[in-house]
Amino acid sequence: MNNKPAQIYLIPCTIAPNTQESVISPRIKQVISAVDYFLVENVRTARRFISSLKLRAVSDLHFEVFNKHTDEQEISKLLSPLRNGQSIGVISEAGCPAIADPGNQIVRWAHRNKVKVTPLVGPSSIILALMASGMNGQNFEFHGYLPIDKILRLKKIQSIENESLITGKTQIFMETPYRNRALAEALLDGCADQTNICFACNLSSSTEEVRTKKVSEWRGQLPDLHKIPTIFLLHA
Amino acid sequence: MNNKPAQIYLIPCTIAPNTQESVISPRIKQVISAVDYFLVENVRTARRFISSLKLRAVSDLHFEVFNKHTDEQEISKLLSPLRNGQSIGVISEAGCPAIADPGNQIVRWAHRNKVKVTPLVGPSSIILALMASGMNGQNFEFHGYLPIDKILRLKKIQSIENESLITGKTQIFMETPYRNRALAEALLDGCADQTNICFACNLSSSTEEVRTKKVSEWRGQLPDLHKIPTIFLLHA
Structure with missing residues (x-):
């Protein structure tokens, strides 16, 4: 070179x-x-x-x-x-x-x-999560980290759910792993029953798990996301 | 297996x-x-x-x-x-x-x-383009193909420029390669002088070229994009 x-x-x-x-x-x-x-x-x-x-x-x-x-x-x-x-x-x-x-x-x-x-070509957790989510891959938005403050986070969740409802865009975001559980619970609290949520965990590893369900189906059976690297996806 | x-x-x-x-x-x-x-x-x-x-x-x-x-x-x-x-x-x-x-x-x-x-991990032109654009990689939107109709396309360009101006999000989109030139010209016509446009061409190949400039700097010196696989990025 x-x-x-x-x-x-x-x-x-x-x-x-x-x-x-x-x-x-x-x-x-x-x-x-x-x-x-x-x-x-x-x-x-x-x-x-x-x-x-x-x-x-x-x-x-x-x-x-x-x-x-x-x-x-x-x-x-x-x-x-x-x-x-x-x-x-x-x-x-x-x-x-x-x-x-x-x-x-x-x-x-x-x-x-x-x-x-x-x-150079290499691993992107955002792209792997979107591929495996089954959600709209022709129109999507990545938000990075959502706000930490509970009220601001809930507001943001509702605004991205609304955006997805209007535009059909998949919404992608992440969280520091030890706050995953709090974010997952906030999603179930803040979103409509029919909204689809995907948790894409441990991407590219042998313990990888990507699952998409409606909010109503996730209620009462949230997976254990604590400290597990996770990408979150939402499609209303 | x-x-x-x-x-x-x-x-x-x-x-x-x-x-x-x-x-x-x-x-x-x-x-x-x-x-x-x-x-x-x-x-x-x-x-x-x-x-x-x-x-x-x-x-x-x-x-x-x-x-x-x-x-x-x-x-x-x-x-x-x-x-x-x-x-x-x-x-x-x-x-x-x-x-x-x-x-x-x-x-x-x-x-x-x-x-x-x-x-599986592999080439994504969207991610390669975003990495090399120098634009905001913490908040971005992918729109797929913009409308073909001239008036609708111009409207869409102005709406995504406005979205980027308000939110700071990078806007990513594509075009069928033989319409690249028309899209590039529409971007120069429709966007403000200060808006940044990136053309990411022939990604991952030996002729790869990724360049970001302001609309005012691109005017009169658009690269030849005709039939060249290109990802377009905009940041206002």
Whole structure:
């Protein structure tokens, strides 16, 4: 890769433990073998991911942290290896960088500075959940995290249910795993009996479970979602 | 796989020619090696895709067509091999099945009939485009195809621009490749100077090009998008 101009590779990582041998594409392995400098959301998990691929010694690589606390002025400094012709890999905490994380600031900087950005194919829990939900995949919305405050969360749930009712769009959102149960209960409290809810859990792993039912069918038999990585989908 | 209950595998395929060796994960190869019956959007392209993986003789496999002309009553018949313990692979024309295609009807049938659905990791042009656009990846909407009629299309463009302005959401949409130029021109005509437009072309291929600029910067220098597979993104 040395004779090509330096660029930024957006490198997806696994979303479930010990799945690297099944979900990581040859292209990702090729790029990780060639890049020495990584901007990562979390150094520990990024090192562990690269290490699991058994391609090279992690001790030879350079890692810098980029996360929601990084301000825009630091970005140019973090990307300075590009000026010396060195390509950079961006790896987020789980799945695809710049989706549901602050990585898009790096990409925005690259567009402004005419640096090529190459997104690699890899695990996206949003897409896996939508595929397996059976809900409308031709029109959908992703909301990220819903509000934590109970009243604001209920308001948001009712607004997205209403939006789905009017437009037919699938509504996708997530939660910090230890608050999953509270969100699932809020969905059953706030939504109409006929609204469809999908819980997509442990995606891409051997314990994966994706189930879609009406609110009335979920009542009294909510699955145990506590601390289980889950994507929530709603279709009214 | 013979001692597990029969299930439906949602199998992503390539989105650009000759990329199977770089983007297709080991898990997809494993499933295609084990499944004999496929529901596909287009038999010719599905056979060509499986054939390109060089895993087995395509002549040994059974293909049935499922597309937008298939009515709901036929689905149960098409899925009848499940009742004999045979798993089924679903392959769409490009990328991830049940996203931007009618495959979700198959998945809905599966949920109703308690058949397990396993979505596999693979190329999604929507996710690759969003990653590389530099636009908001925490809140976004996918609209599928915009209306063909000029007046309706302009109305839709202005409504999604307005939606992005109010909510900050990235707006993602697509077009049949021979109408790309008309859509790009309609975007420049219909949107405000400051609105950001991204054209994400030939994703995952060696001719991939993803560029984000303001409407005012695109004016007079639109790239040639004619018949080039493109995802369009807008952020006001």
